[in-house]
Amino acid sequence: MEMYDVTIIGGGTTGLYAAFYSGMRGLKTKVIEDQPETGGKVSFFYPEKQIYDVGGFPGISGEELAANVEKQAQSTSPALVTGVKVQSLQKQEDGAFLLVTNDGGSHYTRTVLIASGLGTFQMQPLQVDGAAAYEGRQIHYTVKNKEKYKGLKTAVVSNNRVGIDWSLALEGTADEVTLINRNNAFRAVYEKDEENLQASSVHVQYNRTIQRVKEEGGRMTGVILSDGTEIPLDHLLVYEGLQMEKSVYEEWGVHTDKGRIPVETDMCTNIPGVFAAGDAVVYPSKTMLIASGFNEAMAAINSAATYLDPEAKSQVYSTVIYKYTDH
Ligand SMILES: Cc1cc2nc3c(=O)[nH]c(=O)nc-3n(C[C@H](O)[C@H](O)[C@H](O)COP(=O)(O)OP(=O)(O)OC[C@H]3O[C@@H](n4cnc5c(N)ncnc54)[C@H](O)[C@@H]3O)c2cc1C
Structure with a gap:
């Protein structure tokens, strides 16, 4: 049984960026994505379109942005499991979580980040x-x-x-x-x-x-x-057209509001140790945008880091972490 510090449900842009950030903070990280490929809605719906509202990119195609975020995630070597869907989430007696996937797989983790958007989708x-x-x-x-x-x-x-x-x-x-x-x-x-x-x-x-x-x-x-x-x-x-299957957060014990997970700025859900970010969440003035997902992913991972180790810093600088390496 391999235990991870953080397991991220969903390999869209939010989940991938969270994987990078989690790895950068030295946490042992896994991503589980239902689609055979990562990138979520950006890869699925509009890979050919130019995106103009992500900071630092005056214009970038969906395909290129998704590839860049995956490359960034891969730089911290998370375990990446694609083509399988998380079906259940259960807190164990020792406080860790067991995620069971639709291929019968069991995934053990100390914290969970839900970055699964509004659910899974398949093309008709x-x-x-x-x-x-x-x-x-x-x-x-x-x-x-x-x-x-x-x-x-x-x-x-x-x-x-x-x-x-x-x-x-x-x-x-x-x-x-x-x-x-x-x-x-x-x-x-x-x-x-x-x-x-x-x-x-x-x-x-x-x-x-x-x-x-x-x-x-x-x-x-x-x-x-x-x-x-x-x-x-x-x-x-x-x-x-699409066949969409909504996520069953309530069955996992995660509270929802009209299908999305209410959070505050720390991205905590009602279950200690379970965090959420990206299109999956809702809070006052929430925007369903790529850049919002990046920011929420960072906040969620910082919360996971301090949940795992109350002495951990509430935030880190990549420039300091990578100062002495040619990363
Ligand atoms: C047509 C269109 C145009 C858009 N244009 C822009 C734009 O110009 N700029 C902008 O900033 N935003 C835009 N957006 C919004 C942007 O695409 C989303 O905000 C962003 O993709 C959300 O990323 P996410 O990772 O949170 O969710 P998603 O991209 O939905 O990723 C969630 C991932 O989780 C996976 N998943 C779900 N459930 C499970 C499960 N149980 N187990 C395993 N995996 C699971 C899904 O397969 C999916 O890959 C647009 C959206 C659409 C539809």
Whole structure:
């Protein structure tokens, strides 16, 4: 049974930054993330978009920011467990916590930091016979590494603003971009999105669905739409909505307010030794932003450090800690 000082539930930007900070404070740290990859909402929803409101970055793509935060976390070597979900949290007689994950794993820890946002999310899979065989190779559920589409025929299937975002992000990189919308309009759009789409070279196919995937020699070569139109393709991106599963904090004994965890500036929950940060928490004037999560992560880890050792400093400076190293 390996015991950790801090175990962080959720490897989004808040959880990853907390992992870095925890490691920097010399705490033995583990992160457990449900998705196969870290980065949370930033990686999942908008990796291709520029983010302008994180201090120190006049503009950075979601993909790059998530990669940077993971790199920063890795610099302090936390244990990183991905693709598993924390299902239960229980305080043991010795005051430590047992977290049980959906693969049957048991994780022991002296403190817990809940950085699990509003829960877990999975993309709705494309419901077309035979399509699953191309997932990961030619069918994708997020736009990462835009360069891989360079000069290639690409289509996006979506009736949502996300589909417009992805198509515009790929315009100019992919050879041709087709956007397939099963309805006659897009959902959740702003006027500006539609103007941008109209001004672009993206071909939009309204009121059509994908009926069939065309295949040759084990590769998808195109799709056939419901009106018989054939679209030759190298890659297909799919955003058909999300399946969200809310976190069951109350079942863990953690108090909530409308699904989020009420905290004060020390990021303590109602259970001593359990802290929370990021989109998971609520307090007066809380903002659900990346930078707020970073600040809360730092406060939560400082609280965990003093919970573990009342003599520990309430805060530290990286410039002092790393003074004599080439970190
Ligand atoms: C479309 C959109 C645009 C945005 N634009 C901006 C912007 O421009 N600037 C800005 O600052 N913010 C923006 N935000 C908000 C920002 O993305 C969030 O505030 C931030 O991502 C929250 O990070 P987090 O780590 O707290 O939560 P999340 O990113 O939600 O990460 C939580 C992680 O926990 C995991 N998890 C959940 N439950 C479990 C469990 N039981 N076990 C294991 N893992 C679990 C999830 O899989 C997830 O990876 C935007 C949000 C959206 C949706």
